[in-house]
Amino acid sequence: MVVFATAFVLFTFIVGSTLCCTALWTIHKSPALRESFGVLCKWQMRTDLTLLLVTSVYSLIPASYAPSNNSLAAITITYIAEISYHYSGAMHDLFAVNRFIYIVFPMKQQAWRNATPKILVVSAVIIAFHTIIMTILDVNLHWLYDRETYLWQMTDTPWTEFYIKYFEVYWSTAELTLIVSLDSITFVYIIFKKSKVITPEIHINRRTETRLVLQSFCQCIPVTTVNIIFFFILPETTSPNLKIVFSSIWIVTNMIDA
Numbered sequence: 001m002v003v004f005a006t007a008f009v010l011f012t013f014i015v016g017s018t019l020c021c022t023a024l025w026t027i028h029k030s031p032a033l034r035e036s037f038g039v040l041c042k043w044q045m046r047t048d049l050t051l052l053l054v055t056s057v058y059s060l061i062p063a064s065y066a067p068s069n070n071s072l073a074a075i076t077i078t079y080i081a082e083i084s085y086h087y088s089g090a091m092h093d094l095f096a097v098n099r100f101i102y103i104v105f106p107m108k109q110q111a112w113r114n115a116t117p118k119i120l121v122v123s124a125v126i127i128a129f130h131t132i133i134m135t136i137l138d139v140n141l142h143w144l145y146d147r148e149t150y151l152w153q154m155t156d157t158p159w160t161e162f163y164i165k166y167f168e169v170y171w172s173t174a175e176l177t178l179i180v181s182l183d184s185i186t187f188v189y190i191i192f193k194k195s196k197v198i199t200p201e202i203h204i205n206r207r208t209e210t211r212l213v214l215q216s217f218c219q220c221i222p223v224t225t226v227n228i229i230f231f232f233i234l235p236e237t238t239s240p241n242l243k244i245v246f247s248s249i250w251i252v253t254n255m256i257d258a
Contacts, residue, residue, distance in 0.1 A: 005150035005244050006060065012248065013056040016255045020045045020052070036098050036116045043120055044091040048254035051084035055152075055251050059145050069144040069155075078143035079131055085250050086171075087127045088257060092219040093175055094119065096182040099212060104189045130171070134163060149240070151247040169231055172223045183216040222253035 023045045027033045033041065058066075058077050067073040094116075101112045134141045137159040145152055154160055190212065226249055234246040245252070 001150065001240050001244075004241050008244060008248070009056050009059050012252055012255075013052050016052045016252075017049060019255055020049045020257075036113050037095070039116050039120075040091050040094050040098060044088050044257055047084050047088040047091070048257055051081055051088065051251060051254055054084065055081050055145075055248075059150070059152075063147040066147060069146075070140075074144065075142050078145075081251075082131045082134075082143055083124075083127055085254075086130060087124060088254060089172065089175055089223055090123045090127055091257075092223065093178050094123065095215065095219055096179040099215065100182045100186050103186050103212075130167060133167060137163060150244050152250070153247060164231065169227055172227050176220055176223055179216060179220055183212060187212055218256065222256050225253050225256075226250045 024042060027038050027042050027045070030038070032038075054077055058074075058081075098112070101108050138157045140155055141157045141159050141163060143152065143154055154164065229246050229249045234243065234249075237243050237246055
């Protein structure tokens with residue numbers, strides 16, 4: 001099992017980091033990605049790289065050298081991983097807002113560009129507080145990596161179920177709801193505008209519709225996958241190897257972002 005776990009971590013890190021670095025290089029080289037969309041993409045890739053690096057290095061440390069699960073070092077590492085995961089998820093919401101503003105309120109594009117860096121900072125503060133709530137609820141509540149089973153899991157405390165329910169599942173569901181709601185409004189707006197334009201422009205709008213639906217769908221996949229697999233399928237899984245994969249699904253799904 002140790003061979004599979006090690007190979008899986010290395011594979012995820014190599015593939016994920018390669019995709020993220022390629023995306024960052026593309027953003028850097030493309031003048032069209034210098035606006036809000038490119039900024040959001042850049043920070044999402046940086047966050048995904050941080051998540052990959054921190055979790056991969058930490059999980060590959062031999063048990064004899066690894067800090068204990070309750071040590072400050074281990075808790076800090078898992079905090080960084082948790083913040084990185086949710087901050088990357090927050091980018092999906094900001095992408096939906098970006099599409100909404102650029103299509104429904106094009107006159108607000110410049111204001112949105114100017115506000116994007118500040119919104120990124122505010123989002124980071126919110127996500128950090130979201131993670132710190134674990135400690136506020138219970139000082140013993142945090143993520144850990146079990147080096148005997150090679151599984152990522154949360155410590156079992158009286159507040160664990162509460163945190164998972166409201167700050168993991170419901171939080172992610174709220175993010176999905178926001179994305180779908182904004183993109184639905186944007187899609188309806190495109191259809192409405194299309195009914196009033198001349199024929200050549202309809203083809204342009206069709207491409208816009210396709211991109212909108214595709215982006216919305218792709219950005220819902222990671223969070224939906226994590227919610228279903230980690231919180232509902234993993235507890236019922238008996239295969240040790242599948243458990244390793246499913247417990248790391250919150251790390252693996254960042255490859256979809258790239």
